[in-house]
Amino acid sequence: MGKNLTKRSEDYSKWYNELVSKADLAENSAVRGCMVIKPYGYAIWEKMQAQLDKMFKETGHENAYFPLFIPKSYLSKEAAHVDGFAKECAVVTHYRLKNAEDGSGVIVDPEAKLEEELIVRPTSETIIWSMFKKWITSYRDLPLMINQWANVVRWEMRTRLFLRTSEFLWQEGHTAHATKEEAMKETLQIVEIYKSLFEDHLAIPTVIGRKSDAEKFAGAEETYSIETMMLDKKALQGGTSHYLGTNFGDAFDVKFQNKENKQQPVFATSWGVSTRVIGALIMVHGDNKGLKIPPKVAPHQVIIVPINPKNENEKEFNNFVDIVANDLNKNGIRYKIDTSENTPGFKFNFWELRGVPIRLEIGLQEYKDQKLTLCRRDTGEKTSIKHNDSSVITKMLDDIQLNMYNSADAFLKKNTIELNNYKDLKEKLSKDNCFVKAYWDGSAASELKVKEDTKATIRCILEDVDNKKLKCIVSKKPAKHIVIFAKAY
Amino acid sequence: MGKNLTKRSEDYSKWYNELVSKADLAENSAVRGCMVIKPYGYAIWEKMQAQLDKMFKETGHENAYFPLFIPKSYLSKEAAHVDGFAKECAVVTHYRLKNAEDGSGVIVDPEAKLEEELIVRPTSETIIWSMFKKWITSYRDLPLMINQWANVVRWEMRTRLFLRTSEFLWQEGHTAHATKEEAMKETLQIVEIYKSLFEDHLAIPTVIGRKSDAEKFAGAEETYSIETMMLDKKALQGGTSHYLGTNFGDAFDVKFQNKENKQQPVFATSWGVSTRVIGALIMVHGDNKGLKIPPKVAPHQVIIVPINPKNENEKEFNNFVDIVANDLNKNGIRYKIDTSENTPGFKFNFWELRGVPIRLEIGLQEYKDQKLTLCRRDTGEKTSIKHNDSSVITKMLDDIQLNMYNSADAFLKKNTIELNNYKDLKEKLSKDNCFVKAYWDGSAASELKVKEDTKATIRCILEDVDNKKLKCIVSKKPAKHIVIFAKAY
Numbered sequence: 001m002g003k004n005l006t007k008r009s010e011d012y013s014k015w016y017n018e019l020v021s022k023a024d025l026a027e028n029s030a031v032r033g034c035m036v037i038k039p040y041g042y043a044i045w046e047k048m049q050a051q052l053d054k055m056f057k058e059t060g061h062e063n064a065y066f067p068l069f070i071p072k073s074y075l076s077k078e079a080a081h082v083d084g085f086a087k088e089c090a091v092v093t094h095y096r097l098k099n100a101e102d103g104s105g106v107i108v109d110p111e112a113k114l115e116e117e118l119i120v121r122p123t124s125e126t127i128i129w130s131m132f133k134k135w136i137t138s139y140r141d142l143p144l145m146i147n148q149w150a151n152v153v154r155w156e157m158r159t160r161l162f163l164r165t166s167e168f169l170w171q172e173g174h175t176a177h178a179t180k181e182e183a184m185k186e187t188l189q190i191v192e193i194y195k196s197l198f199e200d201h202l203a204i205p206t207v208i209g210r211k212s213d214a215e216k217f218a219g220a221e222e223t224y225s226i227e228t229m230m231l232d233k234k235a236l237q238g239g240t241s242h243y244l245g246t247n248f249g250d251a252f253d254v255k256f257q258n259k260e261n262k263q264q265p266v267f268a269t270s271w272g273v274s275t276r277v278i279g280a281l282i283m284v285h286g287d288n289k290g291l292k293i294p295p296k297v298a299p300h301q302v303i304i305v306p307i308n309p310k311n312e313n314e315k316e317f318n319n320f321v322d323i324v325a326n327d328l329n330k331n332g333i334r335y336k337i338d339t340s341e342n343t344p345g346f347k348f349n350f351w352e353l354r355g356v357p358i359r360l361e362i363g364l365q366e367y368k369d370q371k372l373t374l375c376r377r378d379t380g381e382k383t384s385i386k387h388n389d390s391s392v393i394t395k396m397l398d399d400i401q402l403n404m405y406n407s408a409d410a411f412l413k414k415n416t417i418e419l420n421n422y423k424d425l426k427e428k429l430s431k432d433n434c435f436v437k438a439y440w441d442g443s444a445a446s447e448l449k450v451k452e453d454t455k456a457t458i459r460c461i462l463e464d465v466d467n468k469k470l471k472c473i474v475s476k477k478p479a480k481h482i483v484i485f486a487k488a489y
Numbered sequence: 490m491g492k493n494l495t496k497r498s499e500d501y502s503k504w505y506n507e508l509v510s511k512a513d514l515a516e517n518s519a520v521r522g523c524m525v526i527k528p529y530g531y532a533i534w535e536k537m538q539a540q541l542d543k544m545f546k547e548t549g550h551e552n553a554y555f556p557l558f559i560p561k562s563y564l565s566k567e568a569a570h571v572d573g574f575a576k577e578c579a580v581v582t583h584y585r586l587k588n589a590e591d592g593s594g595v596i597v598d599p600e601a602k603l604e605e606e607l608i609v610r611p612t613s614e615t616i617i618w619s620m621f622k623k624w625i626t627s628y629r630d631l632p633l634m635i636n637q638w639a640n641v642v643r644w645e646m647r648t649r650l651f652l653r654t655s656e657f658l659w660q661e662g663h664t665a666h667a668t669k670e671e672a673m674k675e676t677l678q679i680v681e682i683y684k685s686l687f688e689d690h691l692a693i694p695t696v697i698g699r700k701s702d703a704e705k706f707a708g709a710e711e712t713y714s715i716e717t718m719m720l721d722k723k724a725l726q727g728g729t730s731h732y733l734g735t736n737f738g739d740a741f742d743v744k745f746q747n748k749e750n751k752q753q754p755v756f757a758t759s760w761g762v763s764t765r766v767i768g769a770l771i772m773v774h775g776d777n778k779g780l781k782i783p784p785k786v787a788p789h790q791v792i793i794v795p796i797n798p799k800n801e802n803e804k805e806f807n808n809f810v811d812i813v814a815n816d817l818n819k820n821g822i823r824y825k826i827d828t829s830e831n832t833p834g835f836k837f838n839f840w841e842l843r844g845v846p847i848r849l850e851i852g853l854q855e856y857k858d859q860k861l862t863l864c865r866r867d868t869g870e871k872t873s874i875k876h877n878d879s880s881v882i883t884k885m886l887d888d889i890q891l892n893m894y895n896s897a898d899a900f901l902k903k904n905t906i907e908l909n910n911y912k913d914l915k916e917k918l919s920k921d922n923c924f925v926k927a928y929w930d931g932s933a934a935s936e937l938k939v940k941e942d943t944k945a946t947i948r949c950i951l952e953d954v955d956n957k958k959l960k961c962i963v964s965k966k967p968a969k970h971i972v973i974f975a976k977a978y
Contacts, residue, residue, distance in 0.1 A: 030619055031556045031558045042553050065526040069523060071519055088584070090581045090583075093582045093597065094580040098575070153557065167556055
């Protein structure tokens with residue numbers, strides 16, 4: 001329970017690992033780097049999925065499903081893409097097992113070797129554009145706006161539950177457009193959708209900008225990134241939206257005939273958000289008692305704890321609990337009643353650890369007074385309300401959602417500093433984490449120097465500048481951009 | 490369009506393949522045996538998913554996610570299971586690619602060989618029970634009722650879109666119980682849920698029973714099967730629910746401590762329904778014009794076709810169309826307006842091919858009379874209704890749903906015959922497909938003889954009999970069961 005949880009301030013990393021495990025969100029499997037998402041963790045993912053899926057559909061996207069396997073040769077078709085993804089792939093080489101002749105067990109049948117090896121998708125641009133080639137011939141076929149909910153595999157050497165796992169769940173959007181402008185508009189529309197997921201639903205403030213060339217997606221012209229700040233002041237990239245230009249269209253020879261019967265290139269975007277977001281949710285809101293889940297994505301928004309150890313007036317008391325539950329149900333509030341044999345204290349810790357936004361206590365006093373005691377997970381405040389007034393609870397859930405966002409936003413603002421002097425930057429980042437806002441000359445050399453000296457990278461380019469008086473914090477040469485430097489997950 | 494569709498009676502198999510392709514449900518990919526589920530096909534799958542998921546949750550199941558990969562040694566832990574699944578697996582042997590030294594492209598890095606090969610899950614009993622071992626220690630941990638939505642891979646030599654593909658999507662349920670009785674109750678509860686999916690939502694009547702030993706799941710004690718009849722009178726197994734006894738619990742050494750502190754074995758079930766169901770939907774309801782989708786799972790329940798070729802009174806006309814659409818929306822009817830540049834005739838064929846239950850035509854006459862013309866996909870009947878009376882449409886959708894079920898049910902009943910004479914069975918099945926209800930002695934020999942003589946298998950055991958006068962249709966020995974023989978997909 002919460003009591004046995006390592007303090008967040010003591011060892012952030014240990015606190016995170018323990019919390020994921022104790023709150024029953026996920027655990028490691030026997031397959032190195034592959035996690036099991038447990039029911040409580042998966043329920044949070046389902047809530048996020050539902051929100052994203054709704055927003056995708058409202059903006060004209062359709063879901064589809066493409067093969068898990070990608071022929072090895074496909075990965076090579078886009079030059080930058082293969083360099084970025086070929087290193088860390090699970091490779092299928094055979095399609096059959098058989099019993100060993102010496103009776104020692106099951107072995108791979110050497111006769112069932114594939115002519116061409118198959119890669120378990122690390123991302124699906126190549127297989128999807130091989131299909132888009134068939135689907136796109138005329139301007140009438142555009143725009144084509146597809147999303148896929150899927151598992152992907154990137155063989156990782158060092159893994160952490162949710163944050164970096166060899167297999168993870170995500171959505172990947174892939175769209176095709178007749179013009180650059182339209183594709184760029186789509187890239188930015190998705191950024192807005194992701195921003196809404198983070199800010200409006202997960203109560204996580206965002207910093208949004210373009211990636212530097214060193215950090216952008218392998219095969220993209222531009223990558224926009226949703227950056228978030230964890231409570232250890234490190235950055236976590238929550239989602240990315242890529243403008244791919246005609247790179248994949250060209251690689252797979254996709255052209256469309258415009259209204260004037262001319263063959264034209266096709267412009268692409270791709271974008272994704274993964275189960276990694278659950279890691280962000282934990283690390284932005286959690287405390288020494290455990291998770292805090294924002295009401296909008298909480299599997300249970302209210303946990304009802306009936307307290308009647310001696311079962312006094314059992315029937316009437318239970319009836320009262322049911323009336324309260326029905327009232328919540330009628331008002332669309334997701335609740336659960338904890339009727340287990342555990343003590344009230346155990347239950348309080350248990351559900352605090354799991355981050356349920358409101359605990360609703362019903363003891364004999366509450367029953368007699370026809371009142372309810374509410375306890376907020378975000379502030380710990382207790383309130384007494386009339387038993388049949390669940391509009392108060394709805395309002396409190398809204399307030400918790402807002403309060404959680406405001407706390408996280410204040411933290412982000414407090415820990416984002418502007419610096420102009422390289423010595424200050426080095427000193428600051430050697431002592432503590434933070435987001436450093438600074439001028440950059442746009443050179444790979446300056447970017448690399450910061451990384452080598454401080455381990456911080458350019459999280460995103462906030463804006464471009466065109467003023468010769470502004471100097472790069474590293475090189476003192478004229479600055480081209482304002483960027484955020486930070487250490488990242 | 491429908492006009493180019495091969496007639497169902499002419500070549501059923503060709504009709505099916507063309508329909509899947511022309512109605513934009515799915516197509517083959519470059520990866521042998523792996524399909525692409527296109528947006529329209531996927532939208533049908535999402536509707537089925539939503540229904541099943543709701544029913545699973547209402548009966549206390551929780552979703553979770555387990556790794557895609559299974560260590561090779563896990564498959565061997567349950568003896569019958571490995572025999573059933575080891576033959577047709579995708580095997581991951583390496584985890585990295587690299588550039589070939591001769592510049593010829595990307596090759597598998599021989600140094601990145603896995604110590605133990607990983608199998609892409611053909612089904613997840615083994616990996617899930619390896620986790621259940623950690624999760625189950627006490628009677629308090631039971632029952633454990635988990636469902637997973639996932640992709641699985643079974644390397645198939647001959648594949649057909651939806652019906653048999655190397656990769657497919659499915660849900661797989663895995664539950665653990667303290668007693669045999671409880672596990673068996675769960676097995677049968679799931680049968681009822683599947684029956685409801687098929688009958689109430691897909692308008693497909695079912696025949697339900699146990700599988701013979703030859704046909705049951707590798708590792709199961711009992712397999713219950715949902716059998717359905719296609720329009721070519723062949724059977725398609727729509728879903729299965731397995732009682733696994735303690736086979737997997739024993740194989741993974743899972744025990745629980747009961748209230749008396751005694752170590753007890755754990756009883757299991759598993760059950761699944763896959764994208765194959767979409768194949769059934771096509772083959773039970775489709776006709777020479779294309780698909781017929783039951784309203785409850787139709788992505789669009791109503792297609793609105795505005796017909797105003799010369800754009801007369803354009804603004805007022807379009808306004809009228811919007812009013813009609815808003816009325817449908819308010820009544821929770823899923824609709825789409827076809828505003829493409831195609832001719833009305835093209836649109837009629839296009840949406841008939843895609844099986845939309847109701848076409849709503851709005852021409853200038855309808856606009857003037859403030860009326861709507863409805864055309865039912867199931868019967869072709871046309872009706873004229875008042876423009877603001879969408880309750881008529883809701884009622885018509887219910888009626889279509891029922892009518893489609895009744896037609897399929899009449900067809901199943903008509904083509905299910907009872908036989909007592911082996912010569913009749915052979916003759917009947919040599920001329921035509923059908924479901925033959927007959928007595929069986931329970932022997933593998935009799936079962937095999939039917940299969941060799943007619944290609945029909947025992948689809949399921951309907952009931953057991955205990956009357957020495959009743960004789961097996963094959964051996965004339967005393968019968969033990971009433972079964973259904975049929976050729977199957």
